[in-house]
Each structure stands twice: as structure tokens, then as C-alpha cells.
Amino acid sequence: MQRTRFGDMACSIARTLDVIGEPWSPLILRDVYVGIDRFEQIQSDLGISRKVLTERLKWLVEAGVLERRQYDTRPPRYEYLLTAKGSELVELLMVMVAWGDKWLATEAGPPVLYRHRACGEMSHVELRCSSCGGSMRAGDVEVLPGPGAAA
Amino acid sequence: MQRTRFGDMACSIARTLDVIGEPWSPLILRDVYVGIDRFEQIQSDLGISRKVLTERLKWLVEAGVLERRQYDTRPPRYEYLLTAKGSELVELLMVMVAWGDKWLATEAGPPVLYRHRACGEMSHVELRCSSCGGSMRAGDVEVLPGPGAAA
């Protein structure tokens, strides 16, 4: 399809999309996160084509987001698990869940619930400033050029 | 390309991807957010094909994420702006920025800086529990089936 690569753009959104912006990639991460972590399992859970799943897994491993680990020899069998880099991408998934739950849920309600272990409550994520802890949403920030900005 | 639609899946991640999962969509939102909000501006800023930009804008407007507003008559000229639904998607972009800044930055440093208006500091977003305010990351939650789960 001759798609433009985003990795070279001077933009962290574009670079992040280069890693997980392909179709299916976030859903693969979700599956691995919840324990659906073998090729056959992911394939049948998502209904993704085997060819595309092979490509995506290879790419995510190369990107350092997933690790391919052999869990059995003779015959060799593999599972995929999140690296530290990949685990932090789960935060992105949690924000997608919060937005989807709010704006796209059906009458049946949200398909999945999240219980915060620390407090035991069913809750969702909120964005806060890493510096002062205050709310940090679209209108709360000022965007400025950084040191790695393009010419 | 005969791509599978994600909108019907019982998963808020998949449904969110159905809205902004197409290539370029998050970058279009970013542009609109920072004030690059007209067809020509977005096209030349991103280098996206005019055909695809037309399709994406139409889709995002239909999804209620953008609003198409006429800012001039004779000849009719249009600009795009974020709806409330779209503004909350900016939070997703901010998380992508935080992750990209941390894991994908070059030696030059992050391309863009964010100043939190409330405290004046250059900062990034952090995820917290909407209930207790504690940190909420990959390991901090328990995933449970919700009322809208699939059969």
C-alpha cells in the first residue's frame, strides 16, 4: 500500500504510531497483556489473518515491545510477553478504554471493568501533571518547541 | 485492502481504534489541536495524500470528533475544530507523547515540550486512579468482565 513511515518525523506521536500504529497492533498488545500470549490463541481470539499476525509479532519484537520466549523445546513452542517498554504502552490502552467506555459504549455498558488493586474500586484512568499532580487535559497545557524539534 | 472493522467488537480499545485507528488520523487530530486546522495546512504539514486526507476528515466529522465549520463564504472556506469528544482524545495523544518522549527520542531530545498552565512547569502526563488518585499502570489493575461483555 506504499504507506508513509512515521518513524522519521520529529514528533513523538508519529514515532509512537510507527511502533503500534499498524492495524491490529494495539489489540495484540491487549491480548498479551491479559494472558493471551501464544500465536494460536491470539489468532483465534482476534480472527486476524495468520500472515498479518506473523508480521506484527515480528515487528513488535524488533521494536522491543514484546519478547518472544520459548516455553517448550521439541517441538519448539513460543509465547510472547511484554517488556518494560511494552508494559508502559498498556497505559495507552487504558486511556483508549476510558475514552471508548465513555463515548462508544452500548446500552449494555462497558465490556470490561478495571479494579484498582490499591483501593479496590472499579475505576478508570485520569491524566495528571507529573510535576504538580493537577489535572492535565487538552486545555491545560501550552505546547512549545523542544530541543529535538525539526528545522 | 479489505480491512476488518473493529467497531463491532466488544472491546473499547477496538472501538476506539475504529474511530482513530486509521493511518494518519491521530496526526490529523494533533494538527487540529495545535491550530493547523484547514485542509491545505494539514495537507502540506503532514505530506498526506489529498485523497486520504479528504476521507479521514469526513470520517472524523461523522464520528463526532471534529466539526467542519465554514469560516468564509464566497468562496466557501472551511476549517476543522475539535468537539468535546475530540478534545478528550487529545489525552490519548498526550500519553503517546509521553511514551514516545521516553522510549523513542533522539539525542536531540523531545521535539515538543508541554508546559502545565496550572503550575508553570514543563511536565508530562501521569496516569492516576479516578477513585483514589493513586498511580494506575499496567500492574496496578485487575481486569474483569463487564456488563457489556460478549457471549
Added chain:
DNA sequence: GATAGCACGTTCCCTTAAGGAACGCACCGC
């Protein structure tokens, strides 16, 4: 009053990616 230019698309052709099904292969259990 023809010409150039701008903003916003639309149309056309070519290349490439996704879907789907069949095939391959190493091993295990019967």
C-alpha cells in the same frame, strides 16, 4: 476581461498491504 492564484476537494492510475485458505514442518501420542 483574460490571467493568475488560492482553498478545497475529486479523479485516475499504480503499487502495496490485508484477508483467507491451503500448505509445510517438527514433534507427540496412539
Added chain:
DNA sequence: GCGGTGCGTTCCTTAAGGGAACGTGCTATC
């Protein structure tokens, strides 16, 4: 030997993206 399992790979068809040219309604300029 024979079917089953896990994990891909190959092949074909269809559809989506890239790029450039074209269209349209209007304004400004020579």
C-alpha cells in the same frame, strides 16, 4: 503409520494508500 497440535509460510484476490492532474468557485491583478 496416522491424526493432532503449534507456529508459521505461500499464494491469490481485493482494497487502500501515494502522487499527480484536474475541477470549481471566487478574488486580485495586469
